[in-house]
Amino acid sequence: MNTRSKYTANRRDFLKGLGAVTAFSILSSRVRASSPNARLQIAQIGVGGRGKGNRAGLLRLPNAEIVALCDVDSLALAEASAEVPRAKTFADYRKLFDAMGDSIDAVLVCTPDHMHAPISTAAMKLGKHVYCEKPLAHNVVENRELRLLAEENGLVTQMGIQVAATIGQRMTVEYIKSGLIGPVSEVHVWSNKKWGSDETLPSTSTRAPDHLDWGLWLGVAEERLYRDEIFHPGQWRRLLDFGTGTLGDMGVHIFDTPYRALELGAPKWVRSECRQPNGFSHPVSMTTEYQFSSTPYTAKRLKWMWYDGENAPPKRIPGFNEDGAITLPNQGCVMIGEKGALMMPHLSGPQTFPRELIRSVPRPELDPIDHHGQWVDSCLGKGETGSPFSYGGPLCEALQLGVVGARFPGQKLTWNPGAMKISNLPEANQYLSREYRAF
Numbered sequence: 001m002n003t004r005s006k007y008t009a010n011r012r013d014f015l016k017g018l019g020a021v022t023a024f025s026i027l028s029s030r031v032r033a034s035s036p037n038a039r040l041q042i043a044q045i046g047v048g049g050r051g052k053g054n055r056a057g058l059l060r061l062p063n064a065e066i067v068a069l070c071d072v073d074s075l076a077l078a079e080a081s082a083e084v085p086r087a088k089t090f091a092d093y094r095k096l097f098d099a100m101g102d103s104i105d106a107v108l109v110c111t112p113d114h115m116h117a118p119i120s121t122a123a124m125k126l127g128k129h130v131y132c133e134k135p136l137a138h139n140v141v142e143n144r145e146l147r148l149l150a151e152e153n154g155l156v157t158q159m160g161i162q163v164a165a166t167i168g169q170r171m172t173v174e175y176i177k178s179g180l181i182g183p184v185s186e187v188h189v190w191s192n193k194k195w196g197s198d199e200t201l202p203s204t205s206t207r208a209p210d211h212l213d214w215g216l217w218l219g220v221a222e223e224r225l226y227r228d229e230i231f232h233p234g235q236w237r238r239l240l241d242f243g244t245g246t247l248g249d250m251g252v253h254i255f256d257t258p259y260r261a262l263e264l265g266a267p268k269w270v271r272s273e274c275r276q277p278n279g280f281s282h283p284v285s286m287t288t289e290y291q292f293s294s295t296p297y298t299a300k301r302l303k304w305m306w307y308d309g310e311n312a313p314p315k316r317i318p319g320f321n322e323d324g325a326i327t328l329p330n331q332g333c334v335m336i337g338e339k340g341a342l343m344m345p346h347l348s349g350p351q352t353f354p355r356e357l358i359r360s361v362p363r364p365e366l367d368p369i370d371h372h373g374q375w376v377d378s379c380l381g382k383g384e385t386g387s388p389f390s391y392g393g394p395l396c397e398a399l400q401l402g403v404v405g406a407r408f409p410g411q412k413l414t415w416n417p418g419a420m421k422i423s424n425l426p427e428a429n430q431y432l433s434r435e436y437r438a439f
């Protein structure tokens with residue numbers, strides 16, 4: 001199906017809205033490194049939180065060099081600068097691109113979710129390869145646009161789902177594709193994290209700390225008054241304007257294994273059950289049901305259930321642990337097939353039920369993969385990435401349809417991926433994208 005034809009006009013408007021950087025010069029699909037010693041020259045935007053781990057992953061690579069650091073928090077920027085003293089520092093990513101656009105090859109994006117798409121788009125419009133921390137973007141439309149922009153311009157991309165490179169995850173994918181448990185009819189995925197809140201927009205504010213440029217932190221999001229312990233540094237994941245809640249965030253990791261193994265695409269429909277929306281924060285606990293089209297690895301009908309917060313792990317999975325005899329991890333997935341079931345706890349390896357199933361076939365022989373090294377190597381012309389935007393975009397589209405569903409608890413949202421519309425509930429379409437604030 002051509003997913004672009006019905007979407008061309010809206011897409012042009014969307015890209016105009018993202019045009020924070022006016023220069024546009026697309027490079028070839030593999031760049032020559034700008035430095036004479038052929039090390040990939042990287043700018044990191046967003047240096048705290050997950051940025052620390054991603055920076056460490058790049059600093060240990062001999063063919064990568066971080067030459068610029070950018071963050072709206074001067075304390076976080078100073079800490080990162082102490083680790084990479086030769087890198088130039090910036091508070092505003094636009095000024096970084098203006099000053100160093102000709103001397104960087106690639107960009108690492110580790111900001112809060114609401115700035116993933118604006119920064120990644122600006123970088124790709126300059127012809128830079130991008131590694132973007134998960135989730136790929138803040139909403140359904142942004143995920144689609146990042147995928148298309150990367151593909152059209154032959155850029156190397158990687159979404160930051162390091163778990164996808166682990167032996168346990170890759171073993172699970174191999175087992176499912178080999179038919180170990182037969183065609184899969186049900187998938188149950190969950191996380192007990194509570195990345196939501198029952199709070200509404202604060203009626204009072206506090207002064208932003210001197211080390212934080214609050215206007216730059218807000219970026220394209222709607223202007224808000226600062227309030228301690230609500231936004232920066234860590235609570236933004238709970239809030240509609242900045243994060244995607246437990247489903248949109250941890251769901252990327254935990255959806256990834258079965259979604260990848262079963263080679264799924266867009267869901268037919270989604271339905272979320274949670275508290276009534278409050279216009280400010282994501283629900284603390286929810287369940288979401290998805291219906292996907294069948295693939296060569298599924299039964300004719302595939303049921304997919306997500307559980308988080310107080311609902312996770314699920315108390316009962318019919319046909320799997322109805323009697324409570326199987327202890328479920330706090331985060332993980334279960335796939336139920338014709339021959340048995342496979343459970344993969346988050347950050348662990350696969351288990352089959354019955355147990356002897358996994359002992360009946362040879363263990364897959366898999367070489368270790370460095371998730372960051374894979375991206376750097378690919379940028380320099382060696383191999384491909386395992387989680388490019390062509391994969392991460394559709395995965396996050398599917399996830400975030402469930403996030404939209406939380407705005408309409410109990411209602412089924414029927415999805416038309418070609419038109420990028422929820423066909424049965426027009427009022428839900430406003431939440432597929434957002435208006436950008438000029439800043």
